[in-house]
Amino acid sequence: MTLYKPDSFDTTSISFDRVALRYDGTQDVFSDVSFELTKGSFTFLTGNSGAGKTSLLKLIYLALRPSAGDIYLFGQRTHHLKRRQLSALRRRIGIIFQEFRLLDHLSAYENAALPLRIRGQKERDYRPDVEELLRWVGLGKRLHARPATLSGGEKQRIAIARALVNKPDLLIADEPTGNVDPEMSLRLMRLFAELNKRMGTSVLMATHDKALLGSVPGSVLTLHNGLIVKQNVAEES
């Protein structure tokens, strides 16, 4: 196990340089975090509950601003970016939340197609791709079902389809297996690994499930006492 040092931006998706985060009137969530994730890498983010995993992910998808330090996404320093530029960066990131965060008034198909609709693409242009993607995640027969009528696993797969539909450069998943059964959990991990391997998408997955850490070859970032430690892991046989 070695403390991680920042490296070149050329091949990185994410780079944290001495980042600190403090919510108003509270102690630091973390005070001096530096790490780099290379393009096409598969990385697990782990740590105890309350260690700051979700906060760190929020910093990456620009829902939070750091109290100190610099964050680089795809080689761009995010600190001084305008809101419009932040939106453009977010479009390069697919995010899967533990609690899905689907829009209840939209169908499975409409939820999955949301990033394309936001980009102003015509429905007739993206429809075949979205339907194929939903079939790929096993929801080909539930295209027009509302989230309220779907199981946790099905909702999670819609969230995955929504995260992937834009063909993102970086996929962030916050405890994606937290609400699904072990079989679905395994299927999702295979899906992420395939995506990482076939499309070269960088994957950063937060999990507290240590059993998942060896399921895909990659590295592990561990948040502990406000510091981060990186460790490479090989796939378990």
Added chain:
Amino acid sequence: MAQAAEKRRESPLLPMSDTRESALFFVIAALCFLAVLTAFSVRATYSAAEGWTANVEGELTARLSGSDAARMEEALGLIRSVDRVQTAKALTRAEAEALLQPWFGTQSLPDSLPLPSLIAITTEPGTQNIGPDIKRALAEIGLEAEIDDHAKWAENIRDMLTLIRLIAMGIVALLASIAIAVIAFATHAALLARREIVDVLHITGAEDQFIAKLFERRFSLLGFQAGLLGALLALGFAISLAFFAGRMTDWVWLLPSIALDRWALMIMLVSALLAGLVARGAARLTVTLALGRMS
């Protein structure tokens, strides 16, 4: 499946209206109702007052002191010769008594009661300030006359119209500011109620402008529909009021009348459009400011 999907319309990104929006619809409709009613009242009053002043502005009354029939004839001839005078007619004793009826009643006045010699004069339309000319001409032949050209009365009416117009503008401005405040409040409430949707749109890459436009479209349509309804209700109310007032009084000619002409339609349409624009602007401003405060 593809065909079925093709037939489906895309759901709006903001859920359909909720009870808050119904309340906002009612408030905007009520505000527009009051604004259109105010505009109608001002216009009708203005038209009526124009009529009152137009009626009296072309008329003058000359009151001669100590004149007999011969001098009266002389005066009539002289007045008729004054430039821009159309007619000059001496009032008979009966006509003069009729003028005094409101003060002395319907019984004939005693013959011994002297009545002033009155001449009713009409002038060409648009003639102003002719009274001193007539008075001067009569003085030249030794006749002393008082000329009442109703100018003071017409001036008071005009002052009153200016005041009414200013008050109406104040009322409309006040109603517009109430509408802006209410819409801003409602938009903010709608934004907070849909914070989860806004967050999801943000993290999936939507720009502030995209999100603001969703709210703009929703609230401008709501504003226009509510404004149109309020304007139609105001029209109905004004017509009913004019109808019933006309049946309840003999002095109907004094009452402002409502005409369903192109101006009335313009007032209604402009009010509805303004309501939509105000709603759109208030929603845009509120959402843009609120999004700026979000991360």
